[in-house]
Amino acid sequence: MNEYTEMSNNMILFLLGCTVTSWFTSQLFKAILNCAIAKNFSFGYFFSCFFADGDFPSSHTCFSVTSLIITVPYAEEIIANADSTFADVTICRLIEFLWILFVFVIVKDAISVRGSLKKLSTVVKSFLSKPEIFLNEVSSELQDFWTGIAEGINVNVGHMPHEVIGGLILAVIIGSIANSIRLGIYPLLIVTIIIAICYFLITFYVLTNKQHFLETYKKICSIFKKK
Numbered sequence: 001m002n003e004y005t006e007m008s009n010n011m012i013l014f015l016l017g018c019t020v021t022s023w024f025t026s027q028l029f030k031a032i033l034n035c036a037i038a039k040n041f042s043f044g045y046f047f048s049c050f051f052a053d054g055d056f057p058s059s060h061t062c063f064s065v066t067s068l069i070i071t072v073p074y075a076e077e078i079i080a081n082a083d084s085t086f087a088d089v090t091i092c093r094l095i096e097f098l099w100i101l102f103v104f105v106i107v108k109d110a111i112s113v114r115g116s117l118k119k120l121s122t123v124v125k126s127f128l129s130k131p132e133i134f135l136n137e138v139s140s141e142l143q144d145f146w147t148g149i150a151e152g153i154n155v156n157v158g159h160m161p162h163e164v165i166g167g168l169i170l171a172v173i174i175g176s177i178a179n180s181i182r183l184g185i186y187p188l189l190i191v192t193i194i195i196a197i198c199y200f201l202i203t204f205y206v207l208t209n210k211q212h213f214l215e216t217y218k219k220i221c222s223i224f225k226k227k
Contacts, residue, residue: 014070014178015070015071015074018066018070018175019063019066019070021174021178022059022062022063022067022171023059025174026058026059026062026170027051027059028050029170030049030050030052030057031052032046032204033055033056033203033207033208034049034052036208037207057170058163058164058168060107061106061159061164061168062174063171064102064103064171065107065168065171065172066171066174066175066178067099068099068102068175069172069176069179070175070178070179071095072096072099073179075092075095075096076092078092107164110167111161166203170199173192173196176192177189180192
C-alpha cells in the first residue's frame with residue numbers, strides 16, 4: 001500500500017466516522033428532546049424516537065452538511081499541494097461541486113418536499129380522526145376504521161425551517177470539532193465545544209418550554225393589538 005492509497009483510505013474512514021457521528025448525535029438529541037416534551041422516558045418510546053423521521057434537529061441536514069465540511073478542507077489541501085496535477089485539481093473541484101449539489105438537494109427535500117408531505121399528512125389525519133365534521137352521518141364502524149388508519153399516519157416525515165436550521169448549526173459544530181482535531185487546532189476545539197454545550201442547553205430549554213413561550217408571545221401580541 002503506497003502513501004497516497006493510505007491517505008485516501010484514512011480520509012474515507014474519517015469522513016465516514018464523522019458522518020455517522022453527526023447522524024447519531026442528531027438522532028440521540030432528538031430522542032431526548034421528544035422524551036422530555038412527552039414526559040415519557042420508557043425505553044420503547046426512546047427507541048422509537050431515536051429512529052423516527054422529522055422533528056428537531058434535522059438529521060438529514062446534519063449529516064449531509066457535516067460531510068461537506070469535512071470533504072472541502074481535504075480537497076483544498078490537495079489543490080494547494082505543489083505536486084498536484086491539473087487532473088487532481090479538476091477532480092477535487094468536481095467533487096466539491098457535486099457535494100454542494102448533494103447537500104442542496106437534501107436540504108431542499110427536507111424543507112419543501114417532505115415539509116409539504118408533513119402538512120398534507122396532518123390534514124388527512126385530522127379528517128380521518130373526525131370525519132363527522134365534514135360528513136353528515138358516520139357509522140361507528142366506519143369511524144373506528146378511519147380512526148385506525150389515522151393513528152397509523154406518521155406526520156413527522158418532514159421538517160419545519162427551524163428544524164433544518166438546527167441541523168445546520170449542529171453540522172457546523174460537529175464539522176468544526178472534527179477538523180480542529182484532525183488539524184490540531186486545539187483553541188478552536190475548545191471554543192467549539194463550549195458553543196456545542198450552549199447549543200444543546202439553549203435548544204433543550206426552549207423546545208421543552210415551547211408552550212410557555214407561545215403563550216407569552218400571544219399575550220405580548222394581544223397587548224400590542226389593544227394599543
